[in-house]
Amino acid sequence: MSAASPPSDPLIGARVGEYHIQGVLGRGGMGVVYRAEDTALGIPVALKSITAGMTTDASFVRRFRTEARAMARVASPHIVRVMALRETEHGLFIVMEYVDGGSLHDRMADGPMPWATLWPLLRQMLLGLEAAHTVGVVHRDIKPRNVLLTTDDTVKLTDFGLARLQSDGDATRTQAVAGTLAYMSPEQVRSLPTLDHRSDLFSLGLTAYEALVGRLPFDRDGGDFTMMRAIVEDEFPAPTAFDDRVPPEVATALMRALEKDPDRRYASAAEMREALAGVGDDAAPTRTRMPPPPPPVVPPPRQAPDTAPTSPASGRRPSPAILSGIAAGVLALLALGWWLTRTSTLTLVPLAEVTYFLDGEPVAGEVDVSPGTHEVLCVAHGASATTEVEVGRGAERRVACATPDQAVDVSAFWDGTAEPASVLVDGTQAVPLPTRLSLGTGHHTLRVISTRLDTTLTVDVLPTFDPAPPPPQTVAVQAGTAPPPPTDTPVAQSGPIAQPMPQQTQSQPPPQVQQPSPPLQSTGPAPARMGTVDVTMDAGVTLSLDGSSMSGGSREMSPGTYTARCQAGPLSETTRVTVTAGQRSAVRCYAPSRVVRVTTTGAEGAWMTVVVDGQPGAQTPTQVTLPVGRHTIIVRRRGYEVVGQDMMTVDVPPRFSPDPLPPVPLAFEIRSAN
Structure with missing residues (x-):
């Protein structure tokens, strides 16, 4: 310190x-x-x-x-x-x-520690853990900063409350109740209810590994999701892969503590200490055993000085055996009452742009919950995922929602033959096809363009509770002279206004293929005579003429008729613009807003919290004003549930008309969840 x-x-x-x-x-x-x-x-x-x-x-x-x-x-x-x-x-x-000698983290700043130097310290760490585990205490946040040292190198383990008090890069997540990610065991990362004292042995193994070679067995600079996947899935290299001075027998003994399956690790701190002692300097380690707690002392009942209690049957004092039985019964009842009233804790790991809902209520960080099964909804960038979490009585669970990138393979075909085309992702610069994109969590707009093809479709990348990377998506645009097969759910459309949207499925229906727009051409007099198009766009929309992106202002164009597309995300509207030589034509793309009236039915007098794009807002009945684009609306409240689909999408499409969009009524049928 x-x-x-x-x-x-x-x-x-x-x-x-x-x-x-x-x-x-x-x-x-x-x-x-x-x-x-x-x-x-x-x-x-x-x-x-x-x-x-x-x-x-x-x-x-x-x-x-x-x-x-x-x-x-x-x-x-x-x-x-x-x-x-x-x-x-x-x-x-x-x-x-x-404790006046600093921490193991401070000592490690001098570089990798030889085994002869580390072993005396590691032996004391294991003795401390053995003492804690003997009385049923699991630390769950073993790391170098929580190993303190005195000036004579006596080890002192600290921070059993899992609350991080120092500012470092090993930030303990959300009120620091679930450990430090870089030193977590696989069962901690996966929030398994079976977590026990062997989790501490895994964390101590990582601590010793880092002390020996100066680094952890995985890259800790790749972000939380990368570390979680490495801890759960990746096979760790032995310490000798980074420092050949580590004795092979030490590396072998240490790697057993880092087994993914707790059953393959050491069964106890004592077993791990004895195994490492066989390759260290302590050939005859001693086992620390905690003395049993003293029996409870039950004071005799108070009585008058000259009065001796008598048994109704015999007139004698109750025997010590009877008093002991009564005391044991009282203690058993007290223990039962304590066990029945224990609360459980659920920790929702915070992440930028992620909103959690627990049984319909927006929550954050650590919450006390009743034992049983709870639904956790994660909403990020308008996309969502749901999982169920089983929490035992007095247990502590940790749930992490990740927002990974996902690979998307995009290609285009015309009558079964690869089409030389490009794709614009969310309106950005065109990329030649075929290609593999890496898209972040949320809704994305892909516009595939060629000389005879102009198709817009959406791709959803969902958040996930699984630390494993999501598999790639495949988007193949099929078009040609024959009409495309019919589909019940066209991808690119400006309606209907409100439609149910499943929360977890990731289906990608074939896009609606439009007839190719005529190329830029002149239908009037000589090309030397041009017309002028005055372009105006509201914020949040883009405009193109025959696939050519336009900016605000005036532009000279050849006379003819062009297809104008006003677009905002996956939504668009088209119109025809005629350019006449020597004359000016005006085109404006509007970004309207739309009023949505949200009500609930089914449970008399019950209100619900309205959540728009993951952000909690007012309570029903209410109305919200949405900007241009596609939005998700859900209603949540603990103790109530929605009958049927509980997430709706509302489209606010861009327009070429200044007329306001009509309001949208949304009615959710709810019922008591009890």
């Missing part, structure tokens, strides 16, 4: 009970760790507090208290000792022993 103290902290120099705060040891978004002096004992201590912004978060305060109890429960020289949990006028504090 370093003692860098920002002078602006108002608690520096203050007294909190019998503790005199002297400086800041660590600071993060969730809390602060101070260096202080216990004035009664004259010893240095560390005080851990909750930041002001988190003091009103009941679940976080509960976890803070849980951390203190978990650390106090473990009696080991290799766990930071908790001395007290204090409620003060300055907030809630955990009083801990002060």
